[in-house]
Amino acid sequence: MAVYTDVPDEELDVFLSAYDLGSVLSLKGIAEGVENSNYLLRMTGGTFILTLYEKRVAAEDLPFFLGLMDHLATRGIACPTPVKGRDGKTLRALRGRPAALVTFLDGLSVRKPRTEHCAALGTAIASLHDAARDFAGQRANALGPSSFRGLAGACGGEADRVAPGLAREIETEIAALEQAWPKTLPQGVIHADLFPDNVFFIQSRVSGLIDFYFACNDFLAYDLMICLNSWCFEEGGQLNITKARALIEGYRAKRPLSSAELAALPVLARGAALRFLLTRLYDWLKPAEGALVKPKNPLEYLIKLRFHRHVTGPSAYGL
Amino acid sequence: MAVYTDVPDEELDVFLSAYDLGSVLSLKGIAEGVENSNYLLRMTGGTFILTLYEKRVAAEDLPFFLGLMDHLATRGIACPTPVKGRDGKTLRALRGRPAALVTFLDGLSVRKPRTEHCAALGTAIASLHDAARDFAGQRANALGPSSFRGLAGACGGEADRVAPGLAREIETEIAALEQAWPKTLPQGVIHADLFPDNVFFIQSRVSGLIDFYFACNDFLAYDLMICLNSWCFEEGGQLNITKARALIEGYRAKRPLSSAELAALPVLARGAALRFLLTRLYDWLKPAEGALVKPKNPLEYLIKLRFHRHVTGPSAYGL
Numbered sequence: 001m002a003v004y005t006d007v008p009d010e011e012l013d014v015f016l017s018a019y020d021l022g023s024v025l026s027l028k029g030i031a032e033g034v035e036n037s038n039y040l041l042r043m044t045g046g047t048f049i050l051t052l053y054e055k056r057v058a059a060e061d062l063p064f065f066l067g068l069m070d071h072l073a074t075r076g077i078a079c080p081t082p083v084k085g086r087d088g089k090t091l092r093a094l095r096g097r098p099a100a101l102v103t104f105l106d107g108l109s110v111r112k113p114r115t116e117h118c119a120a121l122g123t124a125i126a127s128l129h130d131a132a133r134d135f136a137g138q139r140a141n142a143l144g145p146s147s148f149r150g151l152a153g154a155c156g157g158e159a160d161r162v163a164p165g166l167a168r169e170i171e172t173e174i175a176a177l178e179q180a181w182p183k184t185l186p187q188g189v190i191h192a193d194l195f196p197d198n199v200f201f202i203q204s205r206v207s208g209l210i211d212f213y214f215a216c217n218d219f220l221a222y223d224l225m226i227c228l229n230s231w232c233f234e235e236g237g238q239l240n241i242t243k244a245r246a247l248i249e250g251y252r253a254k255r256p257l258s259s260a261e262l263a264a265l266p267v268l269a270r271g272a273a274l275r276f277l278l279t280r281l282y283d284w285l286k287p288a289e290g291a292l293v294k295p296k297n298p299l300e301y302l303i304k305l306r307f308h309r310h311v312t313g314p315s316a317y318g319l
Numbered sequence: 320m321a322v323y324t325d326v327p328d329e330e331l332d333v334f335l336s337a338y339d340l341g342s343v344l345s346l347k348g349i350a351e352g353v354e355n356s357n358y359l360l361r362m363t364g365g366t367f368i369l370t371l372y373e374k375r376v377a378a379e380d381l382p383f384f385l386g387l388m389d390h391l392a393t394r395g396i397a398c399p400t401p402v403k404g405r406d407g408k409t410l411r412a413l414r415g416r417p418a419a420l421v422t423f424l425d426g427l428s429v430r431k432p433r434t435e436h437c438a439a440l441g442t443a444i445a446s447l448h449d450a451a452r453d454f455a456g457q458r459a460n461a462l463g464p465s466s467f468r469g470l471a472g473a474c475g476g477e478a479d480r481v482a483p484g485l486a487r488e489i490e491t492e493i494a495a496l497e498q499a500w501p502k503t504l505p506q507g508v509i510h511a512d513l514f515p516d517n518v519f520f521i522q523s524r525v526s527g528l529i530d531f532y533f534a535c536n537d538f539l540a541y542d543l544m545i546c547l548n549s550w551c552f553e554e555g556g557q558l559n560i561t562k563a564r565a566l567i568e569g570y571r572a573k574r575p576l577s578s579a580e581l582a583a584l585p586v587l588a589r590g591a592a593l594r595f596l597l598t599r600l601y602d603w604l605k606p607a608e609g610a611l612v613k614p615k616n617p618l619e620y621l622i623k624l625r626f627h628r629h630v631t632g633p634s635a636y637g638l
Contacts, residue, residue, distance in 0.1 A: 008430040025425040026519070028359055031348035040347055040359060042425065106344040106361065111327040200345070 005037040005052045005095050015094045018085035019101065021045035032197075035213060037097075040104065047104040049080060052097045057213050059098050064137045065212050066090045066100055068189060073103075075131035078124075078200075079209045080105060105208030107200025113231050116204040118243040121227060122250025124206040125194065129220050129255060132189035141192065141216040143275050145181050148174045151278040158285050162298060170278070173305065177271055182219065182264045190223035191215055195230045221261040224251055225269040228317065229276065229304050237303040245318025262314045269308040277301035324356040324371045324414050334413045337404035338420065340364035351516075354532060356416075359423065366423040368399060371416045376532050378417050383456045384531050385409045385419055387508060392422075394450035397443075397519075398528045399424060424527030426519025432550050435523040437562040440546060441569025443525040444513065448539050448574060451508035460511065460535040462594050464500050467493045470597040477604050481617060489597070492624065496590055501538065501583045509542035510534055514549045540580040543570055544588040547636065548595065548623050556622040564637025581633045588627040588636075596620035 012027060022044030030049075032038045037052040053062060066082045070090070073081035080102035082090035091100050110117055143151075152159070152170050159167040191198075193214040200208035224247070232243040248265075251257070280298035287295055311317075326334075331346060341363030349368075351357050356371040372381060385401045389409070392400035399421035401409035410419050429436055462470075471478070471489050478486040510517075512533040519527035543566070551562040567584075570576070599617035606614055630636075 009427045010431070012427075024427060025521075026423075027427055028347070029350035030359070031350065040349070104345075108328045108331075108343060108346055111325075112329070202344075 004054050005097060007037075007039065007050070007052070007095060011095060015092070015099065016043075018087065018089075018092060019083065020086060021048070021083070021101075032210075041101070048083060048101045049104055050094075050099065050101055052094055052099045054097065061139060061213075062091055062098055062100075064139045065215060067137050068132065068135055068215055069102065069212055071135045071137075072128065072131050077128055077131050077209065078105060078207055079128075079212065105200055105210065107202050107207030109197045109199060110201055111196070113196055113243070114204070115243050115246045117201060118231050119246040119250035120201070120204055120206050121194070121199060121231060122224070122247040122252075123254050124199070124209060125191070125223055125227060126251045126254030128191060128209065129188050129223070135189055137189075139216045141190075141218040143192070143214070143279065144216075144218060145174075145177055145271055148177070148274060148278060151282060155278075155282055155285050159281060162281060162284060163302065166281075166302070169302075170274070173270070173274055173309070177267070177274065180267045181271065182260070182267065185219040185221060185261055185264055186258065187217060188220050189215060190218050190220060190226075192218065192223060192226060194223070194227050219261075219264075219268065220255075221257060221264060222268045222272060224248065225265060225272040226275075228269060229272050229301070233304060237300070237307075239307060239316075241316075241318040248317060248319060262319065265314045265317060265319075266308055266311040269311070270305060273301050273305035273308055277305055323373050324416060326356075326358065326369070326371070326414060330414060334411065334418065335362075337406065337408075337411060338402065339405060340367070340402070340420075351529075360420070367402060367420045368423055369413075369418065369420055371413055371418045373416065380458060380532075381410055381417055381419070383458045384534060386456050387451065387454055387534055388421065388531055390454045390456075391447065391450050396447055396450050396528065397424060397526055398447075398531065424519055424529065426521050426526030428516045428518060429520055430515065432515055432562070433523075434562050434565045436520060437550050438565040438569035439520070439523055439525050440513070440518060440550060441543070441566040441571075442573050443518070443528060444510070444542055444546060445570045445573035447510060447528065448507050448542070454508055456508075458535045460509075460537045462511070462533070462598065463535075463537060464493075464496055464590055467496070467593060467597060470601060474597075474601055474604050478600060481600060481603060482621065485600075485621070488621075489593070492589070492593055492628070496586070496593065499586045500590065501579070501586065504538040504540060504580055504583055505577065506536060507539050508534060509537050509539060509545075511537065511542060511545060513542070513546050538580075538583075538587065539574075540576060540583060541587045541591060543567065544584060544591040545594075547588060548591050548620070552623060556619070556626075558626060558635075560635075560637040567636055567638060581638065584633045584636060585627055585630040588630070589624060592620050592624035592627055596624055 025042040028040045030038050030040050035056040036054050039050040041048045041050045069079050070082050072079050083101040084090055091098055157167060159170060198211045228244055228247055232240050232247055234240050277298050280296050280301060283295040284298050344361040347359045349357050349359050354375045355373050358369040360367045360369045388398050389401050391398050402420040403409055410417055412418060476486060478489060517530045547563055547566055551559050551566055553559050596617050599615050599620060602614040603617050
């Protein structure tokens with residue numbers, strides 16, 4: 001549901017004249033990615049995704065995102081590879097917006113991840129972290145804990161419209177996390193948004209990781225807890241400890257977690273839950289004008305946040 | 320902008336088990352067709368469009384539409400071919416909706432058709448009419464002149480909200496068309512909705528005609544006038560007589576028009592303009608709940624209607 005910008009055939013021709021990809025066979029607007037306009041482009045030279053970056057992605061961050069995908073793809077990570085034009089560039093303009101072509105990846109996202117999907121995902125995250133180690137780009141996490149007070153404030157005190165007492169609960173949680181947030185865990189480039197719709201599988205093998213537009217530098221284990229929240233809870237709000245264990249053990253099989261990281265998992269999970277609670281709350285209270293995407297229910301993340309708040313150690317995650 | 324119904328991977332697997340098309344490579348919701356949910360489905364056995372029919376398409380009409388596409392495709396018309404399952408059937412259920420797979424067609428729709436596109440389209444329409452001659456299915460035109468009073472009534476007297484005097488102008492036009500509408504022109508199966516987004520081209524060759532969900536039995540020349548309205552007017556509202564001539568001559572090169580048909584072109588063009596004026600007016604005044612498609616401006620068709628009302632004969636179309 002995410003095509004915002006229409007691409008006329010004649011403007012497409014001008015854009016594609018910068019590449020050596022043969023002639024156009026078809027262009028279909030696809031319902032993928034919430035933030036941008038995406039098209040599936042079939043050329044005689046292959047199949048690609050054409051992305052027009054809409055205003056929610058900061059133009060100055062695009063070299064980081066495209067550079068990262070290029071870096072990861074050359075190290076064997078199954079992610080979209082930005083395609084270079086004859087001028088060597090991956091980023092140019094189309095319809096007045098920054099635009100790029102990336103390679104198309106086969107695979108399906110899974111609606112109800114099973115344990116084997118969680119295990120494969122864990123390993124894929126560790127591989128991504130490994131492959132990004134020598135990436136030179138740097139981008140601060142714009143949605144990390146230091147952003148939480150601003151996000152809560154942007155909701156304009158209306159949180160209680162969604163659940164009575166929510167504003168106060170968020171306030172208390174922010175204060176607690178400011179105290180408890182780790183200072184010295186292993187850092188690196190994280191994806192930061194690896195929800196099930198951003199991971200493609202062929203059977204239970206990960207065939208693609210997409211949508212790197214929240215990637216940033218942060219604690220590596222935080223990335224894992226974002227996934228624990230989005231992959232390992234059942235619809236009723238209970239953590240599936242078998243899936244949680246599979247995810248984390250899948251990760252550790254490729255990159256061991258230090259004892260400091262293990263001890264920090266509950267607080268990282270709380271921070272990850274609060275981040276999505278806050279952004280969903282904001283989108284719920286202040287839906288974007290003309291948005292074609294229905295805001296997601298923030299309360300799903302309140303339930304997850306409360307779960308992690310009562311966790312005493314990593315054993316709650318099956319470790 | 321037209322994916323309404325989500326297809327979970329596990330339900331897709333069940334659906335596809337009825338076919339011999341190999342295994343799934345990818346499924347992307349595409350922004351094509353206003354009435355249905357459409358997905359581009361890549362299988363090891365080929366690329367297809369998966370359509371879930373939403374409530375605006377009457378389920379009892381689907382055998383006509385799918386039967387017609389099958390009939391036309393076997394006669395060499397570049398239209399989607401419904402794919403048969405191992406049971407020989409093309410229509411089955413997915414997510415509680417009628418659903419079908421059709422072949423994928425290459426090509427791009429043109430935003431600003433040029434004269435050569437209009438000429439190629441004219442010939443393609445005549446070929447479609449020819450190929451459908453021995454099609455046994457029958458479907459009345461639910462949006463023909465006999466529907467106009469009902470459509471106008473459904474707008475609930477609110478037409479003047481869109482343009483002062485519009486309700487009265489529509490009323491007068493309906494009465495005039497009831498008098499002037501032809502009774503005995505050559506009939507057959509028409510597409511009835513061949514707007515530029517339903518026609519694919521590779522360069523200036525027609526590579527695909529899609530979206531047969533308004534097809535019905537009606538005057539053949541009426542189909543041509545629907546296209547004249549949607550392909551041959553400039554953005555300012557003027558008829559481009561060069562394009563009109565190219566369209567009609569392209570048609571006549573393949574199927575001659577009788578003198579009765581030629582004489583009837585202006586009144587058919589008025590009827591075609593009024594049909595889209597009325598349905599757009601209705602969608603404008605009564606937008607469908609949850610619709611993701613912005614209603615189109617009805618006044619574009621009022622301008623076309625007025626043009627044809629003052630036409631004295633087919634010479635106005637360059638003949």
